[in-house]
Amino acid sequence: MPRDRAVTAPVYPRKPRPGDRVAVLSPSSGLPARLPAPFELGMRRLREDFRLEPVEYPTTRRLDASPEDRARDVNAAFADPGIAAVIASIGGDDQISVLPHLDDDLLRACPKPFFGYSDNTNLLVHLWNLGIVGYHGGSVMIEFGRPGAMHPTTAASLRAALFTPGEHxxxxxxxxxxxxxxxxxxxxxxxxxxxxxxxxxxxxxxxxxxxxxxxxxxxxxxxxxxxxxxxxxxxxxxxxxxxxxxxxxxxxxxxxxxxxxxxxxxxxxxxxxxxxxxxxxxxxxxxxxxxxxxxxxxxxxxxxxxxxxxxxxxxxxxxxxxxxxxxxxxxxxxxxxxxxxxxxxxxxxxxxx
Known part of the structure; x- marks a missing residue:
């Protein structure tokens, strides 16, 4: 017999729909400033293939953004009722310094799907502790900005995670x-x-x-x-x-x-x-x-x-x-x-x- 070892699950935020605005942030590295080609390609695919409207925030293309400024963008994206999801541009290595500047009461009150991995594990862990389901995967520069074309398996998984509730x-x-x-x-x-x-x-x-x-x-x-x-x-x-x-x-x-x-x-x-x-x-x-x-x-x-x-x-x-x-x-x-x-x-x- 199956062993169900479940614990109380965090809350799944409401999913975006085609046509919605989504925040594109750099809570780790502002690498889009140095390497714009994969970033612009990923942004175009978000618009044309996924029919989402990406919205950049002040530190999305800033290499020298402070932890406080990056946290301010995260807080603003979650607070904005016109933003349906939040997607990381790429990873990095110092997002741990952003966590103390996040507004936990705001994040709990305005849960949104967050997509990212690598250094974005920091924010995913933080959201887990607040009882919010996040999504490990799908950065703009790597998966959406993959050279030549998105891999069909990656695209199907992202489409399901973004838009489709239920089992996959x-x-x-x-x-x-x-x-x-x-x-x-x-x-x-x-x-x-x-x-x-x-x-x-x-x-x-x-x-x-x-x-x-x-x-x-x-x-x-x-x-x-x-x-x-x-x-x-x-x-x-x-x-x-x-x-x-x-x-x-x-x-x-x-x-x-x-x-x-x-x-x-x-x-x-x-x-x-x-x-x-x-x-x-x-x-x-x-x-x-x-x-x-x-x-x-x-x-x-x-x-x-x-x-x-x-x-x-x-x-x-x-x-x-x-x-x-x-x-x-x-x-x-x-x-x-x-x-x-x-x-x-x-x-x-x-x-x-």
């Missing part, structure tokens, strides 16, 4: 992309990224069915939040939740992934979760342009490190590896605080948008 079945990608091309080169945007055969999902401790609300995001960002003792609740707050994790283009080595998860285990967090979804590890960067065999080895070493930690701190927990979430191409959106069903018997993952 995730399926493994048959082909995926790892190698990026420079945004500074206009030729990058003439063709789609090259794809290669993708590993299928790897199931660990299957034979169980777990359903619960999600929590997690980018592992590096979560480690910073834990070090700062910022926004992380007591372990019991996550009882029965489905943990989902992914790593970025900074490509932390397997030993660091192990150590971070070990600390979560020592804190008493890991054993509270009902299941784990682990994103397909980003295994190439301009700083570390690994070959195909090296990329496969990096991903395998990360899988082995995660399994070792789970076997030590959460034995028996079901886990699924190489899910297309986070820094992946294609990317599927994960509702942050929304319901997910991990069916190891049928080898199916169902999210509720």
């Amino acid at each position: 079945l995730l399926t493994p990608a048959e082909r995926c992309g790892h190698v990026n091309r420079p945004w500074e080169d206009p030729r990058t945007f003439e063709t789609e990224p090259e794809l290669e055969a993708a590993e299928d999902w790897t199931w660990h401790n299957d034979g169980q069915v777990v359903e619960g609300v999600t929590w997690g995001g980018n592992l590096e960002i979560l480690s910073w939040l834990m070090m700062a003792d910022r926004a992380i609740q007591p372990p019991d707050a996550y009882a029965g939740c489905v943990l989902f994790l992914e790593t970025s283009e900074e490509m932390p080595p397997a030993r660091e992934v192990y150590r971070t998860l070990r600390s979560m285990g020592e804190r008493g967090l890991l054993r509270r979760f009902g299941a784990l979804l682990m994103g397909r590890a980003k295994s190439w960067s301009f700083d570390r342009p690994l070959s195909a065999p090296e990329r496969a080895r990096y991903r395998q070493e990360q899988r082995e490190a995660v399994v070792a930690v789970l076997d030590r701190y959460a034995p028996g927990m079901p886990a699924v590896f190489d899910v297309d979430l986070g820094h992946t191409d294609p990317q599927t959106v994960i509702p942050y605080g929304g319901r997910v069903r991990v069916d190891g018997l049928a080898r199916r993952i169902t999210v509720t948008y």
